[in-house]
Amino acid sequence: MKKEQLLGVRDLNVRYGKVEAVYRASLTVERGSIVSVIGPNGAGKSTLLNALMGVLPSLGSVEFCGRDIGRLTVEQRVGQGLCLVPETRELFAQMSVEDNLQLGAFARYRRGDKGIRQSLDEVFALFPRLEQRRTQIAGSLSGGERQMLALGRALMGRPTLLMLDEPSLGLAPLIVREILHTIGNLRSTGVSILLIEQNARAALQISDYGYVLENGEIALEGPSAELANNPRVIESYLGIGGDGAASAEDTRPTAHDQVLRLQTEDLMSFGEALSP
Numbered sequence: 001m002k003k004e005q006l007l008g009v010r011d012l013n014v015r016y017g018k019v020e021a022v023y024r025a026s027l028t029v030e031r032g033s034i035v036s037v038i039g040p041n042g043a044g045k046s047t048l049l050n051a052l053m054g055v056l057p058s059l060g061s062v063e064f065c066g067r068d069i070g071r072l073t074v075e076q077r078v079g080q081g082l083c084l085v086p087e088t089r090e091l092f093a094q095m096s097v098e099d100n101l102q103l104g105a106f107a108r109y110r111r112g113d114k115g116i117r118q119s120l121d122e123v124f125a126l127f128p129r130l131e132q133r134r135t136q137i138a139g140s141l142s143g144g145e146r147q148m149l150a151l152g153r154a155l156m157g158r159p160t161l162l163m164l165d166e167p168s169l170g171l172a173p174l175i176v177r178e179i180l181h182t183i184g185n186l187r188s189t190g191v192s193i194l195l196i197e198q199n200a201r202a203a204l205q206i207s208d209y210g211y212v213l214e215n216g217e218i219a220l221e222g223p224s225a226e227l228a229n230n231p232r233v234i235e236s237y238l239g240i241g242g243d244g245a246a247s248a249e250d251t252r253p254t255a256h257d258q259v260l261r262l263q264t265e266d267l268m269s270f271g272e273a274l275s276p
């Protein structure tokens with residue numbers, strides 16, 4: 001059976017002034033699949049998602065559900081079924097968990113959609129912890145719970161394509177595993193997912209297909225299992241001896257740690273060069 005293309009991006013270019021942050025990026029998301037984009041800090045991953053959402057202007061073609069959406073506004077793209085959970089989560093800190101979730105369904109409410117109550121129950125079934133904390137204000141949730149709320153709120157809008165910008169950022173390893181496991185299970189709800197992750201090992205484990213973004217360009221792509229066995233991916237993103245399997249106990253440095261370490265080493269040698 002031929003798979004149906006949901007999102008088709010061709011030669012996407014995004015620039016900040018003179019700086020080319022994404023260059024000729026092409027990628028595809030098939031309906032019902034999870035696609036991951038991995039890459040180091042500053043590679044252009046968030047820029048890519050923001051451009052697809054229409055938050056940033058871009059050149060190139062973006063087709064969604066067979067329609068060219070490249071000229072649509074953010075609101076129009078949301079209306080077409082696109083949803084972005086940004087790195088910053090953007091929850092309403094002073095509002096309760098349940099009100100944050102209800103707000104995720106606001107556009108459906110305006111359309112007179114009667115299924116919102118059922119969606120709320122589905123989100124609570126996915127994240128029982130949110131149900132236990134339904135009256136608690138969002139600002140008092142733990143980091144992991146906040147991420148669950150951000151995911152839950154996005155799901156309340158019934159998106160066709162969910163774009164997640166580093167859902168594991170800043171979370172403890174066990175919570176990372178729980179969140180990514182839940183994201184993997186979202187496939188069964190019918191939603192398609194474009195997942196941006198620093199945690200390459202876990203991202204490749206839960207996704208069907210993967211892209212490696214380096215310096216704004218797609219450097220490698222392939223089925224996730226193949227990428228996880230690619231020596232270059234192992235060396236750069238999975239750590240020496242990586243086997244592509246996600247592990248909560250994994251203490252090997254992530255790409256993020258490596259970049260931080262390199263920056264620290266740079267600074268130290270810079271300091272040494274300056275000292276008499």
Ligand SMILES: Nc1ncnc2c1ncn2[C@@H]1O[C@H](COP(=O)(O)OP(=O)(O)OP(=O)(O)O)[C@@H](O)[C@H]1O
Pocket residue numbers: 016019021039040041042043044045046047048198
């Ligand atoms: N508003 C901006 N103005 C100018 N340059 C920007 C802006 N936002 C991002 N950049 C630059 O664009 C490049 C890509 O940034 P981006 O945030 O997309 O990277 P990323 O892959 O998401 O990184 P990270 O893993 O750290 O989140 C970086 O060099 C960054 O400094």
Ligand SMILES: [Mg+2]
Pocket residue numbers: 045046047087165
């Ligand atoms: Mg980013």
